Amino acid sequence: MSNEMDDVPFFNSQLPYELAINIFQYLDRKELGRCAQVSKTWKVIAEDEVLWYRLCRQEGHLPESSISDYSCWKLIFQECRAKEHILRTNWKNRKGVVSELEHIPDEALCGAHSHNGMVIAGYTSGDVRVWDTRTWDYIAPFLESEEDGPGARPHVSFVRINSSLAVAAYQNGFLNIWDLRTGKYPIHRHEHEERIQALALSQEDATVATASAFDVIMLCPSEEGYWQIAAEFEVQKLVDYLEIVPDTGKYPVAVATAEDLVYLLKAEDSARTLYSGRGHPVTCLDVSANQAAFGVKFLAWLYEGNKIMLYSLEAERCLAKLGNSLGHFTCIHLRDSPPNLMVSGNMDRRVRIHDLRTDTVALSIPAHQLGVSAVQMDDWKVVSGGEDGLVSVWDYRMNQKLWEVHSRHPVRHISFNSHSLITAHVPYESVARDPDLDHFTTHRRHQGLIQAYEFAVEKLAFESTVPICRSSCDTMPGYNSDLALAFPDGI
Secondary structure, eight states: OSSOOEEEEEEEEEEEEHHHHHHHOOOOOOHHHHTTOOHHHHHHHHHHHHHHHHHHHHTOOOOOOOOGOOOHHHHHHHHHHHHHHHHHHHHHHOOSEEOOOOOOOOOOOEEEEETTEEEEEEESSOOEEEEEGGTTTTOOOOOSSSSSSSSSSOOOOEEEEEEEEEEEEETSSSSEEETTTTTTSSSSEOEEESSSEEEEEEEESSSSEEETTEEEEEEEOOOOOEEEEEEEEEESSSOEEEEEOOTTTSEEEEEEEETTTEEEEETSSEEEEEEEOOOOOOEEEEESSSSEEEEEEOGGGOOOOOOEEEEEETTTEEEEEEEEEOOOEEEETTTTOOTTTTEEEETSSEEEEEEETTTEEEEEEOSSSSSSEEHHHHHHHEEEEESSEEEEEETTTTEEEEEEOSSSOEEEEEEOSSSSSEEOOOOOOOOOOOOTTOHHHHHHHHHHHHEEOEEEEEEEHHHHSSBBOOOOEEOOOOOOOOHHHTTTOOO
C-alpha cells in the first residue's frame, strides 16, 4: 500500500512510516483496533494492507493467496473470522448435512481412510472406491485392480489416500497404487510373497511403506516417474503399526512397531531400535515431524500402569512417559494436534488430553461404553469413536459433550477439519453376504458404514440431504482445574 506520509507522530518523536509499520506488525487484531482510535494518522497505519494480510496468514486464512489478490485485507480478515464463528456454532449445535456414502451391495466394508475430503474404501469383493466429498458429488468411481480374471478376488486388507494417490493392499500380498489425477488404472503394482501386515502413505508426497513378513519396504517414484524401492529393512518380529514421518526432505523416514519393539527406519541406513519393551507389547502409534508416540501395555506380573511413550526422533531418546492407566492405550493423535497437546483413547473407555509441557493428563473424559478405537482433536474440540459404534463430539475447553451419533459397527476411522467430518464404521468380521440371504436388512447388519458430515454454510443450501437435528449439550459434572491451567484463554 502506498502512503503519502513520510513521518508518523509516535509519542514525543517522529518515525518513518516503514518503521511504524514494523512496530505495528507485533500487534494482534484487538490491539490494532485500539491503535486505530488514537488518531487519524495511527488509524491509517493500523489499517495498512500489509498488517492485515499478515494477520490472515498467521491465523491460517487463505494461505495460498498473495497480498495483491484483494484490495481490503481487513475486510477479508473479518469475513474469514465470521465464517469461522458460524462453522464453530454449526459444529456445536450439530447443524449441517450428513450423507451416507453408498456401499457395494452384497459386500462388507474391510477398511476406509480419508484425507482432506478424499475418501477411499476397500471391500470383501476386492473392490476399491474413492469419493471426493469436497465436490458434493458422491458418485464414487471404482478403481481397477487388474485382477479381474476368473475366480474370487482377494479381500482388501488396507487402504490409504492423500491428495494425489490412492493405495490398497490385498490379502494375497498384492499392492496397487493409483494416481488420482490420471485415471482409475494402477500406475504401479507390487507383489509381496507374504501377507501385508501394515501399510502407510505419506500425506505430503508420493511415498508408500509396507510391512510383509520380516521386511519393510519404502516405495517412491524416481525423477523419471518410475516407481522403485527406495529403502528396504529387515526387522526381528512381525510389524503391527507403520507410519511415515512427515517433512523429512529427500530421504523418507518411517516408524514401525513389532510386538514389543519400535524401529526407526531411515532410508540409506539400517533399521534402528528406538525402543525395546522387553515383553511388553506396543498397542498404538502416531508420529509428527520430530516425535513418535506409542502406547505400551505392561503385563500384570510386572505392573506399573500402561503408558504412552513420547520419543524424540532426532535425538532417539525418550522425552516423556505419559498416562499410567489400568487399561491399555488403543489410539493416539499426535500429528496436527495443537502445540504441546496430544489426545489418546484407551480400552478403559476414556479419552485423555495430555499436556506435553507438564507430562500430565489435562482432561480425562468417560467417552464410551466400550474401548475407544479412534480419536482426533483440534484447538477446541475432540471427536472420538468407540468399539460401541458411538461417535462423540466434545468441547474440551468448556468441559461439555456436544452431541453423539451411533451405528452398529466399531468406529475405525475419524478425520475432520473446520467444516467437515468423515467417519467409518467397519465390521469386526469382514464377511460377504450369504447368497441365500436376500433380505436387505440382514446384509445391512454386516456391511459397514461411511458417513460424511458437512457444516459449511454454503453446503447447507443444498436440498439433496436433510439437515441434522439439533442436539442439546450435556455438561460433564465438575470442572477440571488442570484443564483451566492448560487452556487459560478459554475459547
